[in-house]
Amino acid sequence: MNVTHAAVAQQVRRLEEWLGVGLLFREGRGLSLTADGKILAEGLLEGFSQIAETIEMVASGGRDRPLNISMTPSFAVSWLMPRIGEFRTKHPSIELMLNPSVDVVDFRRDTIDLAIRYGDGDWPGLISAPFIPARFTIVAAKSLVQDRKIDSPQDLQDLPWLQEMGTREALQWLESQGVDLSSRKLNVTHLPGYMLLSALRAGQGVACTTSVWVEEDIAAGHLVSLYQEDSSKSYHIVHRPSVLRPEAKIFIDWMKQTERRDRQQATTSMGGE
CATH class of the missing domain: 1.10.10.10 (Winged helix-like DNA-binding domain superfamily/Winged helix DNA-binding domain)
Incomplete structure (x- = not known):
């Protein structure tokens, strides 16, 4: 001693x-x-x-407990689920608990190891690392918009809207753009996040989402980007400032390697066209 x-x-x-x-x-x-x-x-x-x-x-x-990961439903459907089988094949001994939710994560109370959240990364008391850059965008199916003239956010009031359950993204965005909703009730359908993108692509309403999930649909002409914020927001990997569990480090490394590989493949594919 x-x-x-x-x-x-x-x-x-x-x-x-x-x-x-x-x-x-x-x-x-x-x-x-x-x-x-x-x-x-x-x-x-x-x-x-x-x-x-x-x-x-x-x-x-x-x-002994599973690696508990919280993420937004859109991230779960669009990024994680198409790739999670690869992780499970590579690391069969790591038990996972995946929790798609828009609820605010309380790391002090909940036994959550990692969270994937969208924003500017400024969450006091937590460690956050940018993962996928994505702009906040207002988008709709071309079949829904058709030849409608849209010069301002006010022109979107007559269209049906889709909003993820547990959020007020659509209403907050319209209000932030100066749209007066006091005299006219918006036609909004609230639905789980894992259903939002499918309903959007089916032309069932205008929706707030992030550009990364719809950029291929926009490029193909199926969806139309009506408004897009010019910001530097991203999906972030968030965790406590304390030491990470080995399993969490493995999962983070896998996420980063997978996203880097997918981006390189996408760039190569575009260059070969």
Whole structure:
């Protein structure tokens, strides 16, 4: 422990003074515990043993529990699910718990290891790393818009809208653009995030989403980008500032390698056309 006998003796004397009782007495060439010293030693031994058992229980629980990952439903449907089979094949020993949700993650309360969230990455008290850059966009099927003239956000009020359950993205965006919704109720369908993109592509309404999930549809002419924010927002990998579990590090590395590979393949494919 790199502590001298003199230093230990000094600490024992301070403890005796604080307790007001003797803990050791000299016996021959050695030291023995007094009656009070024996009581204290037995109690401390029991206490430290309980602490050690509790730490081991918590640690083993952390090692044995699944890797818990929270993500937005759109991210789950568009990016993760088409690729997750590859991860499971490469790492069959890592048990996963995938939680698609728009709810705010409380890392202090919930046993969540990683979260994938969209934004500017400024979440105090957490570590966030940009993963996929994506602009916030208002988009609709070409079959829905047809030849309608859209010069301002006000021109979108008569169209049906799609909004992910648990959010107010559509209403908040329209209000931020100065659209007065007090005199006219918007035709909104609230639906789970995993259904939103399918409904959007089917021409069932205008929707707020991120450009990365619809850029191929826009390029093919199936969807029309009506408005797009010029911002530097991204999907971020978010976690506590504490040390990551080994399984979480493996998952993050796999995500980054997979996205890098897919982007390179997409670039190569475009260059060959």
